[in-house]
Each structure stands twice: as structure tokens, then as C-alpha cells.
Amino acid sequence: xxxxxxxxxxxxxxxxxxxxxxxxxxxxxxxxxxxxxxxxxxxxxxxxxxxxxxxxxxxxxxxxxxxxxxxxxxxxxxxxxxxxxxxxxxxxxxxxxxxxxxxxxxxxxxxxxxxxxxxxxxxxxxxxxxxxxxxxxxxxxxxxxxxxxxxxxxxxxxxxxxxxxxxxxxxxxxxxxxxxxxxxxxxxxxxxxxxxxxxxxxxxxxxxxxxxxxxxxxxxxxxxxxxxxxxxxxxxxxxxxxxxxxxxxxxxxxxxxxxxxxx
Amino acid sequence: xxxxxxxxxxxxxxxxxxxxxxxxxxxxxxxxxxxxxxxxxxxxxxxxxxxxxxxxxxxxxxxxxxxxxxxxxxxxxxxxxxxxxxxxxxxxxxxxxxxxxxxxxxxxxxxxxxxxxxxxxxxxxxxxxxxxxxxxxxxxxxxxxxxxxxxxxxxxxxxxxxxxxxxxxxxx
Numbered sequence: 001x002x003x004x005x006x007x008x009x010x011x012x013x014x015x016x017x018x019x020x021x022x023x024x025x026x027x028x029x030x031x032x033x034x035x036x037x038x039x040x041x042x043x044x045x046x047x048x049x050x051x052x053x054x055x056x057x058x059x060x061x062x063x064x065x066x067x068x069x070x071x072x073x074x075x076x077x078x079x080x081x082x083x084x085x086x087x088x089x090x091x092x093x094x095x096x097x098x099x100x101x102x103x104x105x106x107x108x109x110x111x112x113x114x115x116x117x118x119x120x121x122x123x124x125x126x127x128x129x130x131x132x133x134x135x136x137x138x139x140x141x142x143x144x145x146x147x148x149x150x151x152x153x154x155x156x157x158x159x160x161x162x163x164x165x166x167x168x169x170x171x172x173x174x175x176x177x178x179x180x181x182x183x184x185x186x187x188x189x190x191x192x193x194x195x196x197x198x199x200x201x202x203x204x205x206x207x208x209x210x211x212x213x214x215x216x217x218x219x220x221x222x223x224x225x226x227x228x229x230x231x232x233x234x235x236x237x238x239x240x241x242x243x244x245x246x247x248x249x250x251x252x253x254x255x256x257x258x259x260x261x262x263x
Numbered sequence: 264x265x266x267x268x269x270x271x272x273x274x275x276x277x278x279x280x281x282x283x284x285x286x287x288x289x290x291x292x293x294x295x296x297x298x299x300x301x302x303x304x305x306x307x308x309x310x311x312x313x314x315x316x317x318x319x320x321x322x323x324x325x326x327x328x329x330x331x332x333x334x335x336x337x338x339x340x341x342x343x344x345x346x347x348x349x350x351x352x353x354x355x356x357x358x359x360x361x362x363x364x365x366x367x368x369x370x371x372x373x374x375x376x377x378x379x380x381x382x383x384x385x386x387x388x389x390x391x392x393x394x395x396x397x398x399x400x401x402x403x404x405x406x407x408x409x410x411x412x413x414x415x416x417x418x419x420x421x422x423x424x425x426x427x428x429x430x431x432x433x434x435x
Contacts, residue, residue: 008413016387018394046425047416051388054369058281058293067280070298071273074305076265 006030006037008044015044142203146170147210150184150203151260155252175247175255181205182247182260205260268308271317272301278390282322285385286329288374296332300325319392322400326382333378372422380415383408388416 006027013019014027031038142150145161149170153159158171173185183204203210247255255261279300283293304311304321311320373381386397387408394412398405420426 008417009409012413012416013394013409016394043420043426044413044416047420048388050366050369050423051373051384051419052391054366054373055281055285055385055389058284058290059277061277061280063276063280064294067276067294067298067301068273071269071276071301071305074269074302 006040008040011037011040012044015041016048142210142212146188147203150186150210152256154256155184155249175252177245177247178204182255184210208260265308268311269305272304272321275318275321276301278318279321279325282385282390283325285373285381285389286325286378288370296325296329299328303328316396316399319396319400322386322390322392323402326401329378368423369419372419375422376415376418380411380418383412384415384419387412 010019010023011027014024017024019027027037027041031041145168149159149161149172153170153172155172155174158169161168161170169189171187171189173187176183176185181204183202185202188201201212203212205211276297279297280293283296283300284290287293287296300321304324307324311317373384376384382401383397386392386400387394392400394405394408397412398408401408417426
């Protein structure tokens with residue numbers, strides 16, 4: 001097999017879309033036949049995705065009013081600029097240090113699952129040591145019983161499914177339009193030996209199958225993370241994938257009936 | 264022009280805050296850095312060349328302020344620009360969960376990288392600037408952006424346990 005050597009910089013430039021089409025085509029063709037090159041590209045694509053998600057919450061948060069105020073107060077006369085510093089009040093400090101630097105839901109409980117591993121669902125990925133580890137999937141196929149539930153289960157209804165040796169409950173929560181496809185938010189609860197563990201997920205339809213996009217562990221670990229409890233749905237979770245409008249029960253019904261034909 | 268400038272600055276705030284978090288690793292420090300950056304940008308507003316990208320210009324101000332802050336607060340400052348990796352032990356994520364990584368792990372790994380690597384990651388991978396724009400924002404050659412960025416991403420992936428090299432043992 002003829003091996004073409006590309007530098008990391010070239011492969012990264014390809015992954016980042018920084019190459020001209022002729023150069024990109026060369027790399028694309030090699031990547032198709034050389035798994036090592038493809039894996040290297042994947043590393044750069046994945047790292048970008050991970051970083052983007054990891055800091056996405058920072059941009060979703062509302063900008064503190066004090067920052068806006070400080071800028072609005074900038075005067076034409078540069079001497080006046082010292083006045084906004086007054087906003088450094090002790091209580092602001094206290095408030096700031098009381099919050100974590102990412103919304104709890106994302107910091108503690110969302111994971112990117114990067115490989116398309118099959119056996120990851122539920123237990124496989126949950127840590128046995130009770131650490132903060134749960135999961136988010138970017139490209140993962142769902143186990144058949146779960147995707148079957150997504151295919152047929154109206155939102156608000158529960159279905160029992162068997163995953164390996166475990167019995168799980170799948171609860172469909174909502175259906176969204178997202179881009180030119182559909183996504184479903186659902187919860188999977190495993191009630192095996194210990195306390196029930198729920199996983200909150202979003203899966204989208206891609207090429208006629210359900211692919212997990214986001215998975216977040218909602219199981220409260222005994223000590224920490226009892227502050228964040230979304231009333232319904234998980235807006236942080238949804239913001240990761242950029243959902244469209246929630247579909248009405250009627251719209252959902254016709255999709256369930258017609259086998260999720262693409263819009 | 265001043266009013267427009269002010270509005271543009273305000274509209275940049277979400278991106279500035281995000282980049283500041285990449286740089287500082289803390290929400291509190293980040294907002295202080297953003298405020299200091301906006302103040303300096305405002306004072307220097309007449310130096311900005313209309314028609315050039317304001318975002319790159321302000322990112323550059325932030326980078327400079329943060330370097331000053333680090334120099335002022337550290338006794339033996341981190342070796343800026345050297346890309347030296349602090350020797351922090353890996354956490355030995357089990358192979359069983361090799362396919363998954365928490366966002367928390369990502370941000371933790373980020374904090375362990377040198378500032379110079381965080382800068383390129385923050386501007387390109389997080390903010391989405393092109394290599395050229397990042398080079399302008401950091402005032403370094405585009406080739407440096409690329410080599411630093413490639414190394415930073417390889418290192419980050421190694422630290423979160425997703426590097427393809429890992430099966431073959433620790434990299435030299």
C-alpha cells in the first residue's frame with residue numbers, strides 16, 4: 001500500500017476546512033483508503049467538537065448587567081473611565097464565587113461520547129465509583145429496543161425494554177424539528193440493583209435511523225449536584241444541539257404514523 | 264463613531280466572556296478580564312482601524328492584558344510561548360470508558376495546558392476564528408498558530424484519553 005505522508009498541520013487544516021478544494025481533495029482521497037490518516041483527521045475534528053461543546057455554555061449565558069453597564073458608562077472623556085470599577089462590590093465577588101464556571105448540568109453531567117461504540121449504553125459508561133462521569137453521544141447508534149421505542153412511542157408514554165441483562169424504561173418526552181430532520185428527547189431509567197438511574201437523552205433521525213446526540217446523566221449523586229433540577233426538559237442539553245420548535249401532539253402523531261419521513 | 268464602537272463592544276461580550284474563560288478557567292476572573300479588556304479597548308478606540316476586524320483587535324487586547332496579569336502575579340511565571348507542558352499526572356481513565364469523556368475533563372485538561380496553547384484553542388476551536396484571524400489576534404505568524412494548534416489538540420486529546428497513540432504506550 002502506498003503511504004502518503006501528511007503533516008499534522010495539513011490534516012488539521014483539512015479538518016478545519018482551511019484547505020483549498022484541490023488540496024482537500026487529495027487528503028480526502030487518501031483518507032478513504034488509509035485508516036491511519038482518517039483517524040488522525042478524526043482526532044482534529046473531535047478535539048474541535050469537544051472544545052466547542054465544553055465552552056458553549058459560556059456563550060449561552062446572559063451577559064451580566066454589570067458588564068453592560070460598565071461599558072455603557074464609558075465616557076468620551078477618558079478620565080471618566082475609572083468610575084465603572086466601582087462595580088467590583090464584595091457581594092458581586094461572593095455571588096460570583098458561589099457559582100461554578102459552567103452550568104452544573106453541563107459541567108457535572110454531560111459527556112461526549114466520541115466513538116461509535118455499540119455497548120456504551122447505560123451501564124457500560126456509568127462509572128462504578130460514583131464519580132461524575134455520564135455521557136453524551138455525538139455519533140452513537142442506539143440499541144435496537146431504544147430506537148424502536150423512539151420510532152413508535154408517543155411523547156409522554158413509557159415503554160419497557162430489555163438491554164442486555166437489564167430492564168429499562170424508556171420515556172419519550174418531546175419531539176423537535178431540528179434542521180431538516182427530527183429529534184426526540186427521552187429518558188431511560190435503569191432500575192436494576194441499586195437506586196434507579198435515569199439518563200436524559202436526545203436522539204435525532206439521520207439516514208433513517210436514530211442517532212444519539214446528547215446524553216446527560218440525571219441521577220443525583222448522593223452528595224453533590226442537588227442544585228440543578230430542570231422542571232421540564234433540559235435547556236442546557238437542548239442548546240447543545242440547537243433544537244427547533246417542539247412539535248405538537250398532532251404533528252408527532254402523523255410522523256409516528258408515516259415512519260418519520262423526512263421533511 | 265463612539266456610540267457604534269460601544270455597541271459593537273457590547274455585542275462582542277458573549278464571545279469575549281467565553282474566550283476569557285478559556286484563558287482563565289474561572290467565571291469570576293473571566294468577567295474581570297473582560298471588563299479590563301473593554302476598558303482598554305475603549306481608551307484605545309481611536310487606534311482601531313475601521314474596516315479591520317474589531318473582534319481580532321479586542322481579542323489581542325485581552326491576550327496582552329492577561330499576559331501582563333500573569334507576569335504580575337506569578338513569581339516564576341509560566342514559560343510563555345514555550346509550549347512547555349506542566350507535568351501533571353494523567354488520570355489514567357480506564358480503557359473501559361475510553362470512548363467517553365466528560366466536558367469537565369475537557370475543561371480540566373484545558374487548564375493544564377500552557378496559556379499559549381489555550382489561546383489558539385480558544386480562538387480557533389472554541390470561537391471559530393480562521394488561522395489567519397487567530398494569527399492577527401495573537402500577533403504571531405500563521406505558521407506558529409498552526410503548529411501550536413496541532414500540538415495543543417493532540418495534547419488535549421491525549422490528556423482526556425482519546426488519543427489514538429495511546430494504545431501504543433505513552434508518547435515520547
